[in-house]
Every structure is written in C-alpha cells, then in structure tokens.
Amino acid sequence: MTKSTFSPTDDQRAAYRDDGALCLRGIFCPAEVEILRDAVEDALRNPGPHATAFTSGDAGKFLADLFVTARIPAMRDILLGSPLGEIAAKLMESKRTRFFFDHLLVKEPGGANPTPWHQDAPYFTIEGVQCCGIWIALDDVTAENGAVEYLGGTHKDNVLYAPERFSGEGHYANSQLRPVPNVDAHREDFNILSWELAPGDCVLHHVRLLHGAPANSTKSGRRRGIATRWIGDDVVYRTRPEIPDNLTASLKDLAPDLELGKPFDHPLFPVVWESTGADS
Template sequence: MTHPLLTDQDIETYDRDGVVLVRGLFADQVATLRDGIAANMDDPGPYASENKRAGQSGRFFDDYCNWTRIPQFRDAIETSPAAEVAADLMQSPSVQMFHDHVLVKEPGTSMATPWHQDSPYYFVEGMQTISFWSPLDPVREATLRCVAGSHRWEKDVLPTRWASEVAFFDGGDYMPVPDPEAEGMRIVEFEMEPGDAVAFNFRTLHGARGNDSPTRRRAFSLRLVGEDARYVERPGPTSPPFPGHDMQPGQRLREDWFPTLLRR
C-alpha cells in the first residue's frame, strides 16, 4: 500500500518528471532538524564550505555527511517516514542511506545555487535515487527549482564548483550547464512550509535563487538510493569523496558505511 503522504499520481509524477512535492515529510522532525543544523554550524565538519563569489552579500553555508556524528540528523532519518516514502517513489524494494546535506542561506544572501545535477558529482548511479530537500523555515523565492524530465536526459550536465563555476573534473563527456529559463524548460517549484520536502532524482537538474527575504532559509537534504544503484568511477575525486571507501565499479554501496534503512 502506498504511504498515506503520497498518492499514486505522485509516484507517476516522480517517474515522469523526476520531481514531486511531499507535504509534511519531516513535519514531526522540524525542531530536531533545526537543533541539528545549529549543532552542525557550531561545529562544522571537514567538508563544510562558505559559498561566496566576489562582491556577493550574505552567507551561504553548506556541509554534508554529518549524520553519524550529529544525533539529531540520525534521529530525523530514523523517525521520519522518509525511507518508506522513498521506497514508494523510487519503486524500489530497498532503500539505502547515501548522505545528509545542510544548506543555509542567511537573510540577504545574494548567491544563487547554480543549476546542476547531483549525480555527476557522486560515485553512485542508477534510476532509483532520491533526495528529499526540506526547508526548516517557510520558503517562497529561495525555494528549490527543478527542471521536469531532466533526469531522463541522455547526457550528464558538466559538474562545476559552485563559487568559481570552474569544471569539477578535467575529463568526461558532459553537456554544458543549460540556462533553463532562457531555453524555456519546464521549471517546477513550490512555496513550502517547514518540514515539507521536494523529492528529486539525483539526475534532476536543480538550483535555487538567493535569499532576499528577511528570514533565514535553512534546508536539510537527505540522499537515499534504491535497488539499482551501483558504484561508478568519475574522472576525478567525487563530492562527497568518502576517502578509503574501497569499492569497485558495479558494486552496491557498502552496507557498513551506507546502511539499508528499509527492505520489503
């Protein structure tokens, strides 16, 4: 039976568009996630970054792979229906943890999140992949924006470094980063309340505006994979890098680092 937060139509939409809104996915975890983000910002991990280009205002903080050291993140992952909803949307009998990602745009942050697909940065590929992007503050302009159907594009989009826009890898066969507005692509975006989540495929092109509003825009992204996801090599170190992972192309992600959250 489909999870009560979803309709059969949502599952079709996710398959067709690579993006769908799930209202209230982390509704019961909002306070916990806000605490976790505060703990994360007080004690950033080794991958934390401040994304800024010359002349830009505000603060855009991001960090990832902290769920094993920040108990609030683990708690939210384990107590929310995220794994159940992921299994339904991906149509996968299993759901495995990949990582968590925190993205905070303080009021008056001018930097937009550039258009990108997540998959080319990662060492995992498959059609059964999902990120849940959940704001912990009401969002309007600074919400996530996704290009419908981009998860089915034949070629991956060139991954770049967010602040410098320099290519992330030297080699590889990638298409240039498109300009979805100029090219008339269908952009899907939602006004959201704390704990709502946008579910999107790792191959879905997405980005976000800066945060001109007078309130913070704290967001938690949870990245999960399904049954068909396999380790792949990229032309260079990936993001996240997971040093010493010791996996070979074609393998499933190792269970001791990327635990299975659900099996049906």
Template sequence: MAAGLTAEQQQAFARDGCVVVPGFLGADAVQRLRGRVAQLLAAFDPAGHPMTTFATGEADPMRHIGDRYFLESAAEARYFLEEDAVRGGRLAVEPGRAVNKIGHGLHVVDPAFRAVTHAERVRAIARDLGYRDPRVLQSMVICKQPGIGGAVPMHQDSTFLFTRPPSACGFWIALEDCTLLNGCLHFVPGSHRTAPIARRFVRAAARDGGGTEMVDIDPVLDSPLPACTAPGDAGSPADACPVPIEVAAGSLVLIHGQVLHRSSRNESPRSRWIYTFHIVEGSCDYDGRNWLQMPDGAGLTRL
C-alpha cells in the same frame, strides 16, 4: 509499516521528476532540528578552518573546490562557507552567518540527523520509488544565509553522485519556509525523461594536482527507477521554464537524480535552512571516480 507515498504522489514523481510531500516533519521535529542547526552554527570556530567555500562552478564549470577538507567529508560534519562571506582569506561576516552548509556525513555522525534519515517513513518512500537496497550519502544542512546565500545553477544530482545506471534521488526537507524571496527550488518538470547525464563531477587525476573536475561521458538516460518509464512527452528541457517550489517548513521535496533544478540567490533578510540527503541503489556501480568516497574503504550507509 509506515506509509510512504500516495498513489498521486508516485504518479507526480514519475511524470515530473519532483514532488512535494507536505507535513513530512511535524512542528516539534522541525524545531528540534532547527535547534541542532543553531548549536552547530554556534560551534563553528573559524580558527584553523581552511576557509573552504561552497563554489557552484558558475565562473569556471570545468573546475571546482577539491581540497582535502572537502574530499574527506563523507563521514564528517564539516563547514563550508558562503563565497561572499570570505574576503582575502578572512571572514567578512560573523562566523555563524558565514556558513553555507554543514556536511557531508551528518547521517553518520549526528544522532538528530541520523534519526530523520533512517526513519521508517524514509524507507517506505524508498520502497515506493523502487529501491531494493538504498544507500545514503551526502547528507547536509544548507543555510542559504540572508543577503549572501549563493545561487545554485541548473544541475542534475546524478552528475555529482553518479552510478551506472544513474539511480540518485534527493530527499530535501525544509526547516524554514522556502519562498521566492529567500531562494526556493526551481525545477524543469519531466526533464528526468529527456535530459541525459552527459557529465560527471569526479576526483581529478593526480597529474592535474588533485582536486575535482567535470568530465564528459557518453550520455546516459536509463535508470532503474520506474519514474523514467512514465508515459508522455515531457518536451525539450532546453525550451521549458523552471517551475518554483515554494514550501512550508516540514515539507519534503523528492528530487529525481536526472531532473534539472536550481535555486536562486537569497537576497532577503531571512535564511533558508534545509536538510538534505541522497540515496542511490546499492546494486548499481558507484565507482572510485566519484568525488565523495567513504573513509577506509567503508561502503555507503545502508538505509
């Protein structure tokens, strides 16, 4: 049986809501995935593309992208563009440099990413985190393009992948070195134990013209993951300073669905490629309000 997390890594995840697993992928595996990303970027054809960008919602947090290209991406490899790469409905940079992310169903349609997602060590880590029936969703490559890679504001993943009770966990794998210069992650340690999920990102009602929106919900803090029962006072997340996570290519960062985290704009000349996917507990309710839905009533993929 493959090794999962060490005792120290489990304790750090319980305490902080985020932990780095160095060397999760070896150099050869990283190069194979980088080669696959390069192929996907080279294959991007803007002709006929709806010019759907990845909007972070900073300007208007109550509204978000929500065209069919986005909403029907759960089992597809679709291209979403950097906001600064599109001007007047046209690309302002070469196609390969315009792509912000490719997803949201790489684990479904792409053998290279499916193999990484369903590796025995991933299943072992899920078991160590307390999952009994883990399901995979929202798998994607994020490119964070040089000079134009957009910032992602502070957020909690369970806002976007909501179960009742919350159960999301992100597997975030660096395919390039991630540094302060090219937009590495920042997170607020312990915020998974003090910051409830108080909003949901959902499909908007038809009367509102479809799309997506943020809606307020009764705050939820409990979770089936043992991390939320870790002892100690994490303090107020509003008073805490985000901590940067600089990691080498091949590292895995585990991100609790309730932990507050963000990434900065990439103004460097180097990209920041990563592959990420999420899991949720299959016994928790993943309802039809969530923006991401599998096609034709298919269930979320079993890990």
C-alpha cells in the same frame, strides 16, 4: 524497518515518473523540525571536515556540510526513522532503500549566490538511477529566499551535464561532460517546478533532474534546508576522480572499503526500508 506508512497515489507516481519531482507536505512535525534545526546550528558552529562556505565575508552566506548525521545522532535518528526511506523506495520502485548521505544547504539572508543549475548524478559516486534527493525545509521557503526550482522532465533526457561548482566559478574544467544549458536565458523553454514550503515539508527529486535555486535575497529570512540522498536496488559504487569534490573526499575518509561496482554495503549507508512483498 519494514513498517508501511506510505502508499503513493497515482498522481505522485506520475509526478515522479514524468516530472521527476514532487512536493511532500508535513513530513516532519514541529518537534522534529526543532531537533533538525538544533542539529543544523550545531553543525554550523562545529563544521565537519568537508564543510564548505561557497561565499566569502559575513553577508548572505551560502554554507554547506556533509554527513552531519554521522556526527549528530539526534539528526540521524529523525532522518532514518522517518518515512522518507519508504517514500523513496516506493517512488523509485525499489525493493529497498539505503540512506546515502545528508547535505546541509543554508542560505543566509542578503545573499547574491544562486545555486547553479545542475543534476546530482554527475557529482555522486554512483552508477544507477534508483537514487533520489529529498530536500527538507526547516524554514518557510519562498522564491525570494531561495526555493529550489526543478526542470520537470529533464531526468528523462538521457544526458549527463558537467557538474558546476556551487561557488559560482563554473563547471569542473576536467569534466568530459557537456556544459549545462543556459537555462536562465531561456526559462520559458522549460517546465519549471517550484514549491513554497513550510518547515517540515519536503521536495523529492530524481538524481538526473536538472535543478537550481535563486539566492536568498531577503533581508532577514533564513533558508535552511537538508538535502537527504537515498539509494535503491540498482545503485553501485563508482569513483569520479575527475571531480575532486567534498563528497568523494568524505567517502574516502568515512567508508574507505567500498568496492567498485558493488552496492553500498557499509554501516554508513544503512538499509532503512525493505519491502515485505505485501506493500505497494
């Protein structure tokens, strides 16, 4: 748990602080990518209780599932044994990292569904900002098949926006938060960051950073990603009764004893990395 394999460069620290997102190349080797792909196929064949199809019909499916690591030990071993926990801790400047959850996001070719612009924070049942997402590419990812785009610097705006439904049906009507700005009508006003990725590459982003992704408009290339979520020292549990989303439902099922205002002290959210005080 305490092995140290990652020391962020000044550029990486600055990218997280100033842009809120950075690309991490070659984190998973081909053998690990293969195991993660098998886990994704297994999850798609046997969807969990909180899996969602954001599209109807067979063409261009946009599919998601949550807490797959709780069902597929091979995936859990790879993610929790990976350097991602340490990377998250060091960039979030947290003394330790807990694994929060995984979120499969699969865009099959021929799709028409973008991922709406959103921040993660308003969907998450957390208070605190030491939280990040790390999106793991399992395919070659390009703008055409749905590379995620991040609006650099928006994590510093001190604004939370109403969470959008990934089905494209707009934001949750009962959210008290203001709607996400119309980014696509004013793309030139934003610092849009996006990376072409190879399988095993990752992009890490801050929980308050606005991001979204185009549809997978290719004819044959799949875009399979695993969005992993990591929490640090300042994060405690809260509820979000206004958002009847799958994450809230999953937590109620899987970790019913979480206490409001307390850390996620539960076996589902293991501490995967902890500072020895000697690392940087």
